[in-house]
Amino acid sequence: MFRRRLEARGGTDFRFHGVAVSPGELDSDRDDEGISPLPRFDAFASFLLTAPLRSLLDYRLIVVTGKGGTGKTVVACELAEAARRAGKSVLLIETAATESLASLFESSPRPLGYTGRPLRPGLHALHLDPHAALADYARLQIGLGALTDRVLRTETFQQLLEAAPGWRELIILGKIWHLEQKTDAKKRPLYDLLIVDAPSTGHGLTFLDVPRIVQSAVRAGPLARHASWVESLVHDRKRTLMLPVTLPEDLPVLETKELIERARNDIDIAVDRIVVNRMPGRRASHATRDLAALPTNLELECLPTLPQMRAMLEHAGRKEELAFAQRSRVSELCSLPVVDLPNRIRGFASKSGWSEESGAILATPIWPDEAVLIGPAEPSA
Amino acid sequence: MNPASLEHGLREASVLVCAGTGGVGKTTIAAALALEAARLGRRSLVLTIDPARRLADALGLDRLDSTPTPVDLSALDLPQEACLDAMMLDAKPTFDRLIKRLTPNESERRRILDNRIYQHLSSALAGSAEYAAMEQLHELVESGKYDLIVVDTPPADHALDFLRTPRRLREFLGSRFVSTLVRPAMSASRIGLRLFARPLHHMLGLLERIAGVGFLDDLSEFLSAIDGLSQGFRDRATRVEEVLLGPGTGFVLISTGDEGSAKSTLEFMSQLEQFQVPLIALIVNRMHPWPLETRPSKLLDRCRGETLERDVERLANSFTAPSPSNETARDFQAVVETLLEIATVCETEKKTVDRLVAGLAGSRLPCLLVPELSDDVDRIEGLLEIGEILRAGSTPASGGQSS
Numbered sequence: 001m002f003r004r005r006l007e008a009r010g011g012t013d014f015r016f017h018g019v020a021v022s023p024g025e026l027d028s029d030r031d032d033e034g035i036s037p038l039p040r041f042d043a044f045a046s047f048l049l050t051a052p053l054r055s056l057l058d059y060r061l062i063v064v065t066g067k068g069g070t071g072k073t074v075v076a077c078e079l080a081e082a083a084r085r086a087g088k089s090v091l092l093i094e095t096a097a098t099e100s101l102a103s104l105f106e107s108s109p110r111p112l113g114y115t116g117r118p119l120r121p122g123l124h125a126l127h128l129d130p131h132a133a134l135a136d137y138a139r140l141q142i143g144l145g146a147l148t149d150r151v152l153r154t155e156t157f158q159q160l161l162e163a164a165p166g167w168r169e170l171i172i173l174g175k176i177w178h179l180e181q182k183t184d185a186k187k188r189p190l191y192d193l194l195i196v197d198a199p200s201t202g203h204g205l206t207f208l209d210v211p212r213i214v215q216s217a218v219r220a221g222p223l224a225r226h227a228s229w230v231e232s233l234v235h236d237r238k239r240t241l242m243l244p245v246t247l248p249e250d251l252p253v254l255e256t257k258e259l260i261e262r263a264r265n266d267i268d269i270a271v272d273r274i275v276v277n278r279m280p281g282r283r284a285s286h287a288t289r290d291l292a293a294l295p296t297n298l299e300l301e302c303l304p305t306l307p308q309m310r311a312m313l314e315h316a317g318r319k320e321e322l323a324f325a326q327r328s329r330v331s332e333l334c335s336l337p338v339v340d341l342p343n344r345i346r347g348f349a350s351k352s353g354w355s356e357e358s359g360a361i362l363a364t365p366i367w368p369d370e371a372v373l374i375g376p377a378e379p380s381a
Numbered sequence: 382m383n384p385a386s387l388e389h390g391l392r393e394a395s396v397l398v399c400a401g402t403g404g405v406g407k408t409t410i411a412a413a414l415a416l417e418a419a420r421l422g423r424r425s426l427v428l429t430i431d432p433a434r435r436l437a438d439a440l441g442l443d444r445l446d447s448t449p450t451p452v453d454l455s456a457l458d459l460p461q462e463a464c465l466d467a468m469m470l471d472a473k474p475t476f477d478r479l480i481k482r483l484t485p486n487e488s489e490r491r492r493i494l495d496n497r498i499y500q501h502l503s504s505a506l507a508g509s510a511e512y513a514a515m516e517q518l519h520e521l522v523e524s525g526k527y528d529l530i531v532v533d534t535p536p537a538d539h540a541l542d543f544l545r546t547p548r549r550l551r552e553f554l555g556s557r558f559v560s561t562l563v564r565p566a567m568s569a570s571r572i573g574l575r576l577f578a579r580p581l582h583h584m585l586g587l588l589e590r591i592a593g594v595g596f597l598d599d600l601s602e603f604l605s606a607i608d609g610l611s612q613g614f615r616d617r618a619t620r621v622e623e624v625l626l627g628p629g630t631g632f633v634l635i636s637t638g639d640e641g642s643a644k645s646t647l648e649f650m651s652q653l654e655q656f657q658v659p660l661i662a663l664i665v666n667r668m669h670p671w672p673l674e675t676r677p678s679k680l681l682d683r684c685r686g687e688t689l690e691r692d693v694e695r696l697a698n699s700f701t702a703p704s705p706s707n708e709t710a711r712d713f714q715a716v717v718e719t720l721l722e723i724a725t726v727c728e729t730e731k732k733t734v735d736r737l738v739a740g741l742a743g744s745r746l747p748c749l750l751v752p753e754l755s756d757d758v759d760r761i762e763g764l765l766e767i768g769e770i771l772r773a774g775s776t777p778a779s780g781g782q783s784s
Contacts, residue, residue, distance in 0.1 A: 067403060067404060068402060068403015068404050069402065069403040069404015069405065069642070070403075070404065098648075247404075251408075252404070283715065283719045284719055284723075286712075286715070286716075287715065287716040287719045287720070290700070290712055290713065290716050291716060293700055294696060294699050294700055295699055298695065298696070298699055299695070300692045300695060300696075301688045301691055301692050301695075302683045302684045302685075302688045302689055302692055303684060303689075303692045303696075303717070303720070304673060304675075304680065308672065308673055309716075309720055311672035311673075312671075312672060312673070312720055312723050312724070313719070313720070313723070314672075315669065315670050315753070316719075316723055319753075
């Protein structure tokens with residue numbers, strides 16, 4: 001069974017732990033949904049894949065990606081908190097246009113800003129504003145301080161920036177590269193782990209692909225050189241990992257499959273697990289089962305009647321079954337193990353409790369049971 | 382669009398834009414709206430931004446691509462004239478078509494299509510999807526083939542980009558930067574740059590030092606190649622803006638009952654106001670169904686303390702008549718906790734909806750609630766069901782059925 005699963009995995013030009021693996025034969029079969037699974041692997045690759053996964057804490061740079069609404073920011077924060085608790089010095093980088101990350105740590109947060117500030121001991125967070133990063137870059141490159149600033153502020157230049165696509169992504173990645181290189185007085189890296197809350201999927205991948213695009217558009221000069229440095233960081237399987245976040249729902253699962261295909265085929269960045277966020281347990285299903293054994297004419301003081309209770313559970317029960325099926329499906333489609341994060345009903349708004357539970361993100365990834373792919377949930381009576 | 386109502390929009394508008402944060406079900410709602418308009422006898426089209434495979438499945442299409450494909454509605458009980466097409470945005474071919482349309486001269490056209498900057502602008506980089514979306518929309522509106530086009534937009538962070546696109550393009554093409562680079566003397570030699578105003582000179586110098594010498598040549602060539610087109614571009618950009626903010630367009634804002642999503646929706650709403658966007662409805666999607674008559678808060682108030690303990694005991698006792706083991710008692714504790722959690726979720730959602738409705742106050746916009754369907758919407762009947770809910774559930778802006 002395990003063997004079959006391994007054989008079903010694959011990816012062209014897929015490397016594992018820095019070892020290049022030749023692609024196996026392409027799988028032309030399509031599953032019942034008309035989506036072909038990723039290409040098959042050869043036996044050698046299967047052997048390599050049995051090696052245990054590295055801990056997330058062993059990477060230098062983790063880029064948290066996913067479709068909008070999957071809870072990327074929350075996952076990035078959990079990972080940062082878990083790493084900090086494990087004794088790492090962590091830099092958490094927010095890239096969205098509006099800041100929201102600090103509100104998970106503080107009830108009335110001040111803005112993080114470009115230089116950022118420590119949110120907890122061992123956890124520094126910053127908001128990477130592309131305009132500030134560009135000014136920073138220009139100053140470093142040209143060294144003309146005030147004059148450069150003036151040029152950057154001219155209306156014409158602002159118009160050019162407004163219209164020019166892609167520079168935001170490049171400059172943000174460039175800055176991340178720069179931060180990764182930073183060392184302290186003793187020449188040791190300033191941060192053990194950098195965690196990036198990337199833009200949502202479509203743009204998130206373009207974000208990682210920009211250095212390559214820039215290099216093909218720009219032939220020479222510092223920009224091309226810098227883009228190549230940034231690109232090699234993206235490709236470095238020792239240092240860099242992409243951590244996709246999905247929900248156990250149909251569309252996020254399909255998007256995740258596409259995201260991982262592109263990560264493997266176009267970007268060439270390491271991906272070794274999928275985070276399935278808001279994964280429910282089977283509580284409603286169990287509750288329905290327990291209630292089913294009771295007589296319907298039961299007299300109760302405050303609870304609703306039994307049929308009413310069953311009606312309340314019906315929807316949640318079906319969602320649970322669907323979630324388990326989707327979790328198996330995403331693992332199967334992407335040939336990757338999953339890490340579950342629970343559905344925290346009261347959410348993070350309360351700001352209590354979540355940081356103690358942040359360790360869940362570091363759990364060893366699992367292969368979901370080889371359950372049926374997707375199928376209609378059992379209708380409850 | 383006056384009066385602001387979804388139904389009026391479906392009957393009269395020529396463009397409906399579905400906007401909202403990520404993960405709220407925009408694409409599905411967009412498709413349901415287009416289908417609903419088709420049901421009303423309008424020739425409608427749904428234009429999606431993402432390759433939504435599931436939507437293609439739901440519509441019975443092999444795949445969505447950049448040409449409009451008719452959806453087979455014959456199996457449904459719809460009026461004869463109902464007609465729905467679906468398509469997906471693809472930036473590159475849209476740009477290429479635009480260049481072809483604006484450049485009748487063959488060699489001129491090749492010069493642009495082969496320019497490296499053009500190739501990257503048109504296909505690879507973020508932001509180009511928004512340009513293409515605008516262009517695509519314009520093409521479709523001009524074609525006159527459709528009575529209504531329903532547009533799905535990228536997630537909210539970028540939806541404003543979508544709105545800014547025509548203006549941005551127009552301003553850029555009219556800017557001094559462009560006119561400097563495309564002046565014949567300029568494009569031939571960079572020495573001429575010295576003649577220009579100092580800030581601009583510095584800026585070009587800066588660009589060149591960062592990007593390398595070849596880049597400026599490429600850019601200059603690209604810009605002079607499209608210079609002849611810039612009037613055409615500008616005209617189109619102006620017209621797209623007119624369409625987008627004009628009387629024939631309605632915006633539908635989509636949210637969920639989730640607190641985070643509602644917060645972004647409220648922010649988004651105020652941003653849209655600045656653009657003077659004609660908002661016609663707010664849809665709160667994926668509401669958890671609440672099957673009881675009593676509001677969840679009432680149930681939560683009632684079920685506590687000793688009364689609740691006695692009920693749990695009753696449940697446990699009637700489960701195993703002979704001797705209730707401790708374990709069953711604990712089980713029913715869990716059952717009751719699950720029930721109360723569901724009530725809490727529903728209550729939080731209702732409060733969130735109240736907040737959204739309060740945010741709409743004054744605008745008299747309708748707020749429509751769509752329950753989360755138990756199964757994924759993977760058949761066209763699911764889309765019809767959503768359409769029906771939207772048609773029927775036009776709750777007054779007082780916040781729904783709560784008592």
